[in-house]
Amino acid sequence: MTTRFSSRRRRWFTAAAAAVACVATVLTSGAAQAAPAKQAKAAKACAPVMFVVPGWQDGGAEKLLNRSFSPQGADPVRIPYPNAITDINLYHNVDVGVANLRKALYDLYVTHGCGLDTKVYIAGFSLGALVAGTVLETEPAGRNIQGILFADGRRQPVDSNVQGDPGGLVGHLPVPGPGGAGFRAHDAFKYPTLSLCNGPNSPGGADLICYGGTNLDSYFASHPFYTFEVARELNAHGEGPYPNNLRNRVIP
Known part of the structure; x- marks a missing residue:
């Protein structure tokens, strides 16, 4: 039992x-x-935005941050980084700028939930072009990004509209410069990038940051005669896609 x-x-x-x-x-x-x-949170449809990295002492900021000159009415957003007259460690300054620009992109896509098809412009001038260019080289694929660089110190001599173009200052240094070593690789950019540089026929002569300079002191000098009107320059030279993601223009 x-x-x-x-x-x-x-x-x-x-x-x-x-x-x-x-x-x-x-x-x-x-x-x-x-x-x-x-x-699976649905991504938001967001208006175009333009992340702006000005040069040393905020060079180019006045127009680059003026919405009247931005493409598609994109909202210009300044990327902060050390670029005051006392900030002379260019290597450190570029590193900080790169980190801050990457954070801005993370916030756009993740924190604010904007879709990857959101139109993003990344604009940089001089020291800021080294920052912007580094991110345009390394940001993962699959975003809707267009770059525009004024006076990139690592500007390639290839695919230029000027024969014998010497390329940017950093490419001529015997040691790595701020933003990396040598010229950017021919197909370095992950996204279409318009790179503009004043050549020897410009009002102020060749810009020694992006056209054959050999001395970092150029970064502490004035190199103006750019419009800094992103919409105008993209209308004149076209948005991507470009071969090798690069349109390399010497102006005028």
Whole structure:
């Protein structure tokens, strides 16, 4: 009697345990299927934005941050980094700018939930072009980004509209300059990038940051005669796609 009851009791517990396990499996399976749907947050449609990295002492900022000159009415957003007259460690300054620009892109896509098809312009001048150019080289693919660089110190001599173009200052240094070593690779940019540089026929002569300079002191000198009107320059030279993601223009 005791044996039969114990055996029956064991069978009941075994059946109950199996039933609980079955229910648990169903619930777990349902939760696993529901979780991705809950995590798949729809990306927002966001207006165009232009991240702006001015030069040393905010060179070019006045026009670059003026919405009247931005393409598609993009909202200009200044990327802060050390560029005051006392900030003379150019290597450190570029590193900080790169980190801040990457953070701005992260905030756009992740924190604010903007879709990857959001039109993003990344504009940089001089020291800021080294910052912007580095991010345009390294930002993961799949975004809707257009770059525009004024006086990039790592500007390639290839694909230029001027024969014998010497390229940017950093490419001529015997050691790595701010932003990296040598010229940017021919196909370095992950996104279409318009790179503009004043050549020897410009009003102020060749810009020694982006056209054959050999001395970092150029970064502490004035090299004006750019419009800094991004919309105008993109209308004149075209937005991407470009071959090798680069349109390398010497102006005028």
